[in-house]
Amino acid sequence: MSDVRREATPEHARVSILRGSSDGGTRSAAVGALLAGGTLALGISAPWVSPFDPLAIVGPSLSPPSLQHLLGTDALGRDLWSGIVWGARASWLIGLTTALMTAAIGVLVGIASGLRGGRTDHVLMRVTEFFQALPRFFLVILVLAMFGAGMDRVVLVLALTSWTGLARVVRSEVMSLREHDFVAAARAAGATELQVAVGEILPNVLPVVTVLFGLTVGRVMLIEASLSFLGLGDPSVVSWGALAGQGQAFLRSAWWLATFPGAAIAASVLGLNLLGDALNERWATGE
Amino acid sequence: MTRRYVLERLVQLIPTVAGILLVSFILIQAAPGDPILALAGEHGDEAYYAAMREHFALDEPIATRLLTYVERLARGDLGMSRSQGRPVSVVVWERVPATLLLTGTALLFSSAVGVLLGVLTALRRGSGWDLAANAITLGLYAAPVFWVGQVALLVFAMGVGLFPAFGMRDPDPAGGWSAAALDTLRHLALPALVLASQQLAGVARVTRTTVSRELGKDYVRAAYAKGLPGRIVLTRHALRLALLPVVTLVGHRVGYLLGGAVVVESIFGWPGLGTLLLSSLQSRDAPVVLGIFLLVAGVVVLANLVTDLLYGLLDPRVRYV
């Protein structure tokens, strides 16, 4: 099989998609941590930092940003700032849950495939290729069409279809690690397969997994936001995408409704990307 | 050897295609409650229910159902759309040109401009241009499509009034053929740019990385040492390898682009597959949703195949492995 091709498959491109910021990484890491950490902190502390119940009518309809309502109100008079704070919680929860499941599947498949090689690898790679060919977004919509709306199935489908890139990167990492003498040295010293996988391989793939984990959180946030934007999310949950979708109708009269939720998503994803980028650079060069 | 590579790649299609058929089949069968309600909605049109039962062979044993499903798909028979009263294949097919125009334009634009931007920034690393481009692509890569669309609408359509905000062409059919084409182009510009934005950012960033990586390699130094001028070294040597990951990036993200097209079509009221998908979802017209899913899956599989074959053509190492 063609390992050369695999080496240059898009996962590698994806890992490096953000690489190459010229400021050495520290500044972008700081900005990234600020952006992503900020929205994450908002989500965690939502009950304390949101001034109003995001679903309650607390003010005049469509009032522009003011001291009373920091980011204005929507058509029903609900506070947008409170919505965004609670939306952070929903977005991050979905992003993190999905990415955790993704990472677990991806690492398992990647290490098994890369370390065992041979038949195991062949079969796992066919399975990976299949999942890679599934159009995620459309599959989620099909599932929602057949099973009705709900965040649980969105998370499940996204997790089941998003691990392929991670698995392939881990696999190719493991394949090159496997050839390193330190793995042979561990084996020759009497280490079992498990001791090799956990003691030697895992610490070496963790950096790339961490980076991809961050990127996956961001990507899942984007997909979830798009689904909610189109009205395919859970109507009882306040999410950034849904807020932006509701703002679409008032684009002409209330610019703030569409602008702020989208900006919140962009900030979170940008933060995650910057952070992943900086870590990647540090680990790639500094080791 | 080349032939073996192509053949190998074609054989690999079989499990993928079979898997897609199986997944869609299982989804239909596993729907909660009576599958007919999930498939045909709860409107009480008994004649339509009967037709759907017949189409999906719901009264037959599971094996027969699967066979019937595959056989009908092979004939291009996707069933009837209830809301439109016409065959699904016809309903879906008539939306293809609009989506093709939108995504095709976005694909070409993002690839061409993305590569150009990537190469230029790679050659001027650290300059003001590079930093500005870096900030913009970083932002575009992180921004959700709908937000880019909304901001573009606010600024260019509603603010400046440069482009129409909605639809594919103006309602009044004045003017000849060329006027109509120009009108479509005017409508196309904004949604296509929005759809292209994220892809463009990705392509530009990957290109910048790969070009600057390749320019530091030994073979580039060796090419200079032969007395070749810089532009030849760049185009004949470095770009050939730098663009390989870009080819895969573009080819393997066709599904992603089509997903973005759904959002963009909904924002700009573009009469393509995306708007059809959303309206079918609202009217609980599951056969149409299924049809669009299968079509997109097919396109993605095909795009992956073309990408891999192209890769094999560009990189001799693959063919000879």
Place this chain on the structure above:
Amino acid sequence: MIDAQQAPLLSIENLVVTFDTPGHGPAVDGASLDVRGGEVVGLVGSSGAGKSLTALAVLGLLPPSARVTQGSIRFAGVDVLKADQETLRRLRGQEVGTVFQDPLSALHPCMPVGAQVIEGLAWNRGSRLARERGTAAALLRDVGLPDPDVWSSRYPHEWSGGMRQRALMATALAQDPSLLIVDEPTTALDVTTQAQLLELLRGLQADRGMAVLLITHDLGVVAELADRLYVMDAGRVVESGSVGDVFDHARHPATRFLVRGRVPSRDATHRRSRTESPTLGKTLDVHAVVAPPGDAGLGVDTTAGEAPALEVQDLSVRFGGTRAVASVDLLIREGGALGLVGESGCGKSTIARAIVGLEAGATGRIRVDGRDVLTASPSELRKIRRIVQVVWQDPHASLNPRRSVGWAVARPLRVHRLIGRTKARLRARELLERVGLPGFYASRRPHELSGGERQRVAIARALALQPRLLVLDEPFSALDAALRAGLLQLLDELRRELGVAYLLISHDLSVVRAIVETVAVAYLGRVVEQGRATTVFSRPAHPYTQALFSATPVDHPRDRGSAARIILDGEVPSAARRPSGCAFRTRCWKAQTACVERVPDLLSHLDADHAVACLFPGAEGEADILRPGSLPHEGAAPYNR
């Protein structure tokens, strides 16, 4: 002859090259050197001395982060540092040809090699496509490539290392430059291939009369080829002069370090003095006195025990359909040392892996301390792996980059659950101190250590379980010549002290010579000659062994051409296409029809302790054989030019 008064072709004066990264001194710090037309100048130094940067500065091809801050470079009257891009471009290729260090990465992977060879020529001289094809083949033929018509349309990954190096040479010579810069021409190559290329370079230089700037860390290469030499250390030229002078009267410590770091590879004991018979034009070899064993200054205890530490019988290893190792027998007595010598593809590393049970395709019998490796159950294998330990080839790859040095050293003890965490830490420090490293290194990461230090860590790790047998797989190949001597001494000490047996695998004869009593020479998966080191080194009986010994570069320029050199044709074939009968016959000058039909057995030769697998062994009629008229590259250039 070189006219000393003639204006230099290339003149570098007081060159300073600095990197942008702050906190580092200049990488090249005031280097000056001259190259006159037609002379061969060596630029020598250990890695990081600034040799390659100096050469790149001549071409105006420094990496973007490096710049020339001082000095001047003049080439044939052109001020290189002030020249514009177009002038520089015309200089490159047409005036200065360059052969880069790593031939694989210097070739574009997606372009046929022939096209790359003539690319510069085609651009600068504008020849038509039809003619180019023939041109490429002709250029490749000039550098001794067989079947250039076939090969020129193939891609680099299909070429072997030696062929790629030839392709680079053809590329550099295509535009007939007056100066050829050659950067580490032989580093990545096998000994016999290296000899071929040095011979080729010698011939090309003589034919074309061009000047050559030879960059290398290997004094042997300089001793073979150069007229004059400059020694660089930490960015400065610390010594220069004619090769003979520098070798005889090295003044600077760096030079002495390089000279002394070379373990003598062919000392007087086995060097053949050559007497020429002028009438016949043939070479006659006369054996010099045979010296006692282990005379390389590292006293070896030859009283090895009787019980075997390692017994390998009829070992074969298959990868799929190809046999990488074919019925190999080896025996090492307790506390003894066996050297396994051969070039790439001879299966030596595979044998090492098989001994510790890492090769699934191994058949035959391997007994370590009486226990059978190949039939062992997983738990038995774990026990065996406490008795035999391996020191791997590349110290950069053999230590886990994400684990501390102490973790690595104690890992074997922890894997076998022999020791608690705190005790393991103490033991690791002890072991590090035993191999001559400070104990506090335990908390360091491998990347903070130098190559030599890392190799010591690897040895400490291998000793952790107090093994009976240590397999050393090319332990020095990744190290600078100067570091080898110290490590050799350590290994020799450890062996005497701990009574551990060594299987030392190497392509480097000098290393093997220094510490083993018995030696086995392998070619393409088979042992072709085996015996006491002294016997094999002084009276090699297999033609391959003879060629291998003869291919090693000389130690001193005065020995240049003192021995008739056997230059083999071609390269080691791949194991997948093993020739029938004797595998060496395709490159052997003695080969006859019998060699095609029969695989020669390893039979004792003259002496019970000396076995050879050849149908026509020994030195009989060597005078005829060593200068076969059919071989294109023969003999040696005279030293006194």
